[in-house]
Amino acid sequence: MLGIIGGTGLTAFADLKITRREIIRTPYGEPSGPVTLGEVSGRTLAFLPRHGSGHTIPPHAVNYRANIWALHSVGVRNIVAVSAVGSTTPGLNSGDIVLPDQLIDYTYGRKHTFFDGHECQELAAVKHVDFTEPYSVEIRALCLQAAERAKIHMINGGVYAAMQGPRLETAAEINRLERDGATIVGMTGMPECALARELEMRYAAICPVANHAAGRGDSRHEVSYEEMGKTLRQTIGQICSIIEQVVILHGD
Ligand code: HPA
Helix, strand or coil: CCEEEECCCCCCCCCCEEEEEECECCCCCCCCCCCCEEECCCCEEEEEEEECCCCCCCCHHCCCHHHHHHHHHCCCCCCEEECEEEEEECCCCCCCCCCCEEEEEECCCCCEEEEEEECCCCCEEECCCCCCCCCHHHHHHHHHHHHHHCCCCCCCCCEEEEECCCCCCHHHHHHHHHHHHHHHHCCCEEEEEEEEHHHHCCCEEEEEEEEEECHHHCCCCCCCCCHHHHHHHHHHHHHHHHHHHHHHHHHC
């Protein structure tokens, strides 16, 4: 089954015909909320808003392990996640939509692995998963095809910098990220992506650009939170159209 993880601006999915809501207990604590199971264009999918249905859970406090575990336990094997980002690079602007193909993890202090030998006996043995290509080649291809069918331009490829948050970055931090090769910056891409890999789920992220990152473009002196929200509200319709096509192409 396909699972959609909604990010900022996507706490509900308008086109989803809800069939049931499941409260999942996990060895890792509570997920961000119940998993919603439903149909879009006759295809079943599971939906989970990462920050909770009222958008109350900040990025560093999301229980990523419980969320991924919950989706896996209802039968999800392929995930498309939506994660808002800032742009660290010229030529990438607010309102653009990026499908990253690489990431760099700068987060710290998050519960970032299932393989820590404690909560779940099944996963107690240490395993080092391959993460050369963090995003699934197959699910990325599906997303690109979906965007094409929805006639929405999506930028193929980008390097996602996962920051700890919840504060935004300094201009110097963004300069460093750019030197490191990052093109977009967000706070939720990790450990979500790696945890999906640990449970052998395919994962891709669709990233709406909400703003120029700190010190760049119109965020030269300040990043406007209001403008970020406004941009995301304008982009969300396009994201939903892409996801609808993803669901149709994916099938049950
Ligand atoms: N930085 C980090 N996370 C973000 C940003 C940003 O500029 N915009 C949206 N999420």
